[in-house]
Amino acid sequence: MTLSSISRAFSTAALVALSLSACTTTTQQGATGITRSQLLLVSSAEVETMAAQSYEKELQSAANKRALNTDKANLERIRRIADRLIPQVSAFRSDALAWRWEVNLETRDELNAYCAPGGKIMFFTGIITKLKLTDDEIAAIMGHEIAHALREHGRERVSQAYAQNAGLGIVGAITGMSQGTSALLQQAAQIGLTLPNGRGQESEADIMGLELLARAGYNPQAAVTLWQKMAAATGNSSGSFLSTHPGNAQRIKDLQAAMPKVMALYQQAKRNPAPSRAIVPRS
Template identity: 55%
Template sequence: MKKLISAVVLSALLPGCQQVNTTESGVTQINRKQSMSVLLSEQQVDNMARQSYQETLNKAQSKGVLNSDKQMTARVRTIANRIIPQTSVFRPDASKWQWEVNVESSPELNAYCMAGGKIMFYSGIIEKLKLTDDEIAQIMGHEISHALREHSRERMSSAYNKQLAIQGLSLLTGGKYDGYMGMADELMQVGYFLPNSREHESEADTMGLELAARAGYKPQAAVSLWQKMAAASKGQPAEFLSTHPSNQTRIQDLQAKIPAVQSLYDAAARKYPNKKEN
C-alpha cells in the first residue's frame, strides 16, 4: 500500500511542470534539469522576493540595525562588487537584475540572496566565525548561486505540485485512502523533497566556489569556512533527514572540486595584486 500511494503521488508531480535548466553549466558542470511549475513564473517569484526583502529592510531600519556598521557594510559590498559581474558566466540576464547588498546587525550565523539578487548578510556570521574576505566570498557565491539557479522557485513548484498530487489522490479514490495522507506526505518529504533540497545546497556550494574563484577569492577558503561552521555547530540532524549536506560531506565535495576552479582563481588573482591577504 505504501509503495502504491508513493507511486501515485510522485507520478502526479509531472503534470503542470516544465523541465528547464536555469543556468549555463560553467567549468563545474552544473547542468541538472529543473522541474518548474508553469503556473509560477520567474517574475512572480522575483516580485515576492522584492516585497519580502523590502519589508526586512524596513524592519531593520526601524530598529537601527541596518548597515549600522559602516566598515563591515563596505567590506561586504566590495566583495559583492567583484562577484556579481561573474554571474554572467552562468546567466547573462543576471547583469540586468536590481542587485542590493545590505548587512543587518544580528547574532545570527546566516546570510541569503533572494530571487532577483537581494543579498543580506548578518553581522553574526562574520564576527563569530572571524571570516576572512575569501570566506565571505564563498558564502556570498553560495547564496547568489541559489538565486541564479532559481532554487526558491523550484521549491515552490515542488510544494505546489505536492499539494495538487495529494488532493488529486483523494479525489481519485473518493477519499478511501485519506487515512494514509499523513503517511504519504511523510514519504514524499523524506523520499523526494529533502534529498532535492540537499541537491540545491550542493549545487550552490559548487557554483559558489566557481563564482568566488572567478572573482579572485581563494577556493581553499570554502574548506576553512565549513571547518569553522562545523566547529560552531552544536550538532546536526542525520544527513538522511536533513535539507543540508553534513559539514564533512560538504568539505570533502568542495576539496574534490577545487582543482577544477584553481586556474580560474590563478588568472583572476592577477587582476587584484593589491588584494589584502587574509
Template identity: 55%
Template sequence: MRRIGKALVPGALALILAVACQTVQTTHGGAVGIERSQMMMVSSQEVEQASSKQYQEVLAEARKKNALNRDAAQVQRVRRIADRLIPQTTVFRPDAASWKWEVNVLSSDELNAWCMAGGKIAFYSGLIDKLKLSDDEIAAVMGHEIAHALREHARERISKSVATGLGISVAGALLGVGQGGQDLMGQVAKVTFELPNSRLHETEADRMGVELAARAGYDPRAAVTLWNKMASQSSGAPPQWLSTHPSHADRQKDLSDYAARVMPLYEQARASRS
C-alpha cells in the same frame, strides 16, 4: 450534478499542472559542470516578484529595529565583495546581469546569509563577527547563496510543493494574484528562512560558489575553512538551518576537490588584478 462538478476539479487541475509544468536548465554548466535539468511549475517572474516584496518587508522590519546597515564599514566591505562576485554570474546565466541586485547587512547574532530570487542578498552581522570571516570567506558564503538564486532553487522547491499539493494553491501560484500571490510570498519566506535546502541543492551551490569566488579573485579554498568555522560554532555539526547539508567529511572533500578544479581561474583572476 455535484459529483460531476467535483470530478471535474481534479481533471481541470491536472490539465493546468500539465500545461504549467516545464523542464528547464536554469544555468550553464560552468567549469564545475552543473548540468541538471529542473521541473518548474511556477514562473521565474512570479517568484522574483514575490521575493522582491518579501525582501522589502524584511528590510522594513529591520529598519524599524534599527538593525539595517548599522555598521557603514561592514556594509561597504560586503558590498565591495558583492561588486566583484556579481559580474561573474553571467558565466552561469547571462540574464543575471540585468537582475536588480541588492546587498544589505542585518544586525543579528544569527549565523546566516541568503540570496532571494533576482539577486536580493542579505548578510547577518553575526556571521561575520562571530566567525571573524576573511574577505575570501565572505566571498565563499556569498558565492554559495548567489548560486542558489542562479539555479532558482527556491522556485524549484516551491514547484515541488505545488506538485505535491502541500503548498500554495495551484491557481494562485500560476496566476500570481490575489490570495495566491500572498501564499506565494509566504512560500518564498518559508524556503528562505525556515526550511533547509536539500543536499542536492547545497552541493550545486557549493560547487558553483567556489567557481564564482575563484573568478572574482577570491581563494576558493576559503570555502573549506569557512565550513570548519561553522562546524566549530555548532559543536561539530552545522547549524539547524543547514541540517540537511552533506556530512562534514563529505562536504569538506567535495569543496576541496572543486576548489582545486577552479584554482586556475583564481590564479588568472589574481594575475589580471595585479
C-alpha cells in the same frame, strides 16, 4: 471506475504532463558542469516579486530596530566583495547582470546570510564577527548564496509546493476552469519561499559558489576553512544556516574534489583581475 477515481487519474496524468513540460535548467554549465533539470511551474517574475516584497519587509523591520547597515566597516566589506562577485554571474547566466542587485547588513547575532531571488543579498553581522571571517570566507558564503539565486532554487521550491498541493487545481489551470489557481500559487509561495533549501540544492550551490569565488579572484580554499570554522562554532549542530546543509565532512570532501576545476580560474583572475561592478547602495 468512479467519477472521483477518473478525476484523480486525470489530475495525476495532467500533473505529470505539466511537470515534464516544465523541466528545464536555469543556468549554463560553467566550468563545474551543473546540468540538473529543474521543475519550474511558475514564472521568475512572480517569484522575484514575492521575494522582493519579503526582502522589503525585513529591511523595514531592521530599520525600525535601528539594526540596518549600522556596522559601516563590515557593510563596506560585503559590498566591496559583492562588487567583485556579481560580474562573474555571466558565466552561468548573462541576464542576471541586469538584476537590481542590492546588498545590506543587519545587526543580528545569527550565523546566517542569504540572497533572495532577483539578487537581494542580506548578511547578518553574527556570521561575520562570530566566525572572524576573512574577505575570502565572506566571498565563499556570498558566492554560495548567489548561486541559489542564479539556479532559482526558491522558484524551484515554489513549483514543487505548487505541484504537490494543487491537485485538481492543476487540471483547472490547464483547462481554464479553476477559480483557485491564484490562491494555490500564493499558498505554494508561502511554503516554497519559507522552507529551507534541500540538500541537493545546497550541494549545487556549494559547487557553483566555488566557481564564482575563483572567477572573482578569491581563494577557493576559503570555502573549506569557512566550513571548518562553522563546524567548530556549532559543534556540528544544525543552526539556521546549517539546517539542511550537507554534513561538514561531506561538504568539505565535495569542495576539495571540485578544486581542480576552479583553481585555474582563480590563478587567471589573480593575474588579470576582472573589473568590479559598483552596487548602488540603498543608504
